[in-house]
Amino acid sequence: xxxxxxxxxxxxxxxxxxxxxxxxxxxxxxxxxxxxxxxxxxxxxxxxxxxxxxxxxxxxxxxxxxxxxxxxxxxxxxxxxxxxxxxxxxxxxxxxxxxxxxxxxxxxxxxxxxxxxxxxxxxxxxxxxxxxx
Numbered sequence: 001x002x003x004x005x006x007x008x009x010x011x012x013x014x015x016x017x018x019x020x021x022x023x024x025x026x027x028x029x030x031x032x033x034x035x036x037x038x039x040x041x042x043x044x045x046x047x048x049x050x051x052x053x054x055x056x057x058x059x060x061x062x063x064x065x066x067x068x069x070x071x072x073x074x075x076x077x078x079x080x081x082x083x084x085x086x087x088x089x090x091x092x093x094x095x096x097x098x099x100x101x102x103x104x105x106x107x108x109x110x111x112x113x114x115x116x117x118x119x120x121x122x123x124x125x126x127x128x129x130x131x132x133x
Contacts, residue, residue: 058066098106113121 101109116124
């Protein structure tokens with residue numbers, strides 16, 4: 001049983017070996033430890049001292065379902081990030097004068113640059129002679 005009364009330090013309860021008792025009985029009990037406790041401690045005690053380790057374990061089937069749900073969520077986040085990045089790159093291309101290239105040339109340039117990587121593509125393009133427009 002819990003007897004609580006307000007004090008300057010918040011709610012107070014006296015914890016003894018047999019559970020909570022009134023503060024008046026605390027001095028008369030030979031065993032137990034009197035301590036101040038906040039209301040959260042009292043509620044924790046009443047909940048049966050549950051810890052994370054005491055929680056029921058998930059079955060293998062539940063664990064698999066949970067992992068698959070997390071995997072789907074992670075895949076969605078990756079796809080959203082990919083779309084956002086491609087949108088930024090598309091905005092860059094919209095500012096470039098690409099009208100001088102055919103669609104096929106434009107695609108070939110981009111696919112080749114992506115295939116070999118950015119730095120090698122830039123190095124290869126820098127050695128080409130400048131074209132006067």
